[in-house]
Amino acid sequence: MTEWKNGIAKITLPTPFPVGDVNVFLIKGERLTLVDVGVKTEGSWNSLKEQMAELHLHPDDIEQVILTHHHPDHAGGLDFFPASVEVYGHQLNERWINPTEAFFQEQEAFFRLYFKEFGLPEEYFPFLSKLRNTLKYSCNRSLTGHLSEGMKPLGLNDWEVIETPGHAQSQIALFREKDGVLIGGDLILAHISPNPLLEPPAPGETERPKPQLQHNDSMKKLLAYPIQYVYTGHGEEVYELEALIGKRLTRQHERAMTVKNWLQKEELTVFKICQRLFPTVYQRELMLTISETVAQLDYLSSIGEISSNNKQPVLYNLQGNLKIE
Numbered sequence: 386m387t388e389w390k391n392g393i394a395k396i397t398l399p400t401p402f403p404v405g406d407v408n409v410f411l412i413k414g415e416r417l418t419l420v421d422v423g424v425k426t427e428g429s430w431n432s433l434k435e436q437m438a439e440l441h442l443h444p445d446d447i448e449q450v451i452l453t454h455h456h457p458d459h460a461g462g463l464d465f466f467p468a469s470v471e472v473y474g475h476q477l478n479e480r481w482i483n484p485t486e487a488f489f490q491e492q493e494a495f496f497r498l499y500f501k502e503f504g505l506p507e508e509y510f511p512f513l514s515k516l517r518n519t520l521k522y523s524c525n526r527s528l529t530g531h532l533s534e535g536m537k538p539l540g541l542n543d544w545e546v547i548e549t550p551g552h553a554q555s556q557i558a559l560f561r562e563k564d565g566v567l568i569g570g571d572l573i574l575a576h577i578s579p580n581p582l583l584e585p586p587a588p589g590e591t592e593r594p595k596p597q598l599q600h601n602d603s604m605k606k607l608l609a610y611p612i613q614y615v616y617t618g619h620g621e622e623v624y625e626l627e628a629l630i631g632k633r634l635t636r637q638h639e640r641a642m643t644v645k646n647w648l649q650k651e652e653l654t655v656f657k658i659c660q661r662l663f664p665t666v667y668q669r670e671l672m673l674t675i676s677e678t679v680a681q682l683d684y685l686s687s688i689g690e691i692s693s694n695n696k697q698p699v700l701y702n703l704q705g706n707l708k709i710e
């Protein structure tokens with residue numbers, strides 16, 4: 386049963402992805418706002434209509450959409466909304482929700498470069514031309530306006546934007562100070578740790594983002610806010626935020642230390658490490674597992690445990706163990 390709780394209604398929509406259902410949120414403000422919209426499938430759209438009907442509302446009543454981030458399970462359904470609905474989010478949503486041929490090519494070129502650096506065998510390169518298919522359930526829609534750190538969205542004077550990059554470069558959270566409610570997108574989920582997905586650099590930047598480091602910083606950043614509970618992008622609310630953040634950081638550190646131990650014995654490429662970390666899924670979920678592997682290496686580099694050489698492919702080894710040839 387969909388119902389209001391302190392001016393927020395949680396709506397759970399189906400997706401065709403392994404993650405399962407996605408949560409979107411109606412906020413009763415000066416403008417009726419929907420935070421995230423679900424994926425672009427008829428099933429999701431019908432479910433949204435049915436659940437809004439329980440509140441005596443229809444998607445036509447929505448005045449604005451706010452995106453927590455650009456992933457298709459959160460943003461794809463935008464195509465179902467009339468053009469009059471305003472859409473707000475971090476400016477880095479734009480290249481994904483309104484992708485151009487130039488962006489597809491940029492994305493392909495970015496990953497081609499890194500596939501070489503990571504030591505992926507030739508047989509995996511044809512995958513690059515299929516990258517654009519990952520937006521099959523996404524949309525072609527433009528942002529009406531941008532949201533960034535500290536802003537109050539139009540018509541939602543109680544709410545403040547917190548930038549929380551990591552899982553997506555475009556990710557934001559919405560915080561309501563008066564009762565400590567956070568709508569957190571996929572920054573923190575009750576049962577799973579979100580993937581620190583690799584993305585091309587932001588327009589105008591040249592360096593590759595390091596999503597795991599950003600993600601850890603984003604989680605730590607939340608500790609400075611008086612958060613009572615978090616509405617998450619998938620699954621249940623999070624009440625014990627501080628403890629869960631501690632647990633997530635510890636787990637990630639432990640996974641990284643496993644990788645460090647392997648590097649104690651031999652130099653390895655990203656791909657070799659990926660195969661060891663995810664022996665049964667790396668072929669099926671190449672981008673997710675490569676991202677998760679790079680995450681551990683970025684982390685170990687950031688704390689000074691490992692270093693890499695400038696070879697092609699790049700080999701990682703323990704800090705101080707670097708062979709000069």
Ligand SMILES: [Zn+2]
Binds near residue numbers: 407456618619
């Ligand atoms: Zn998600």
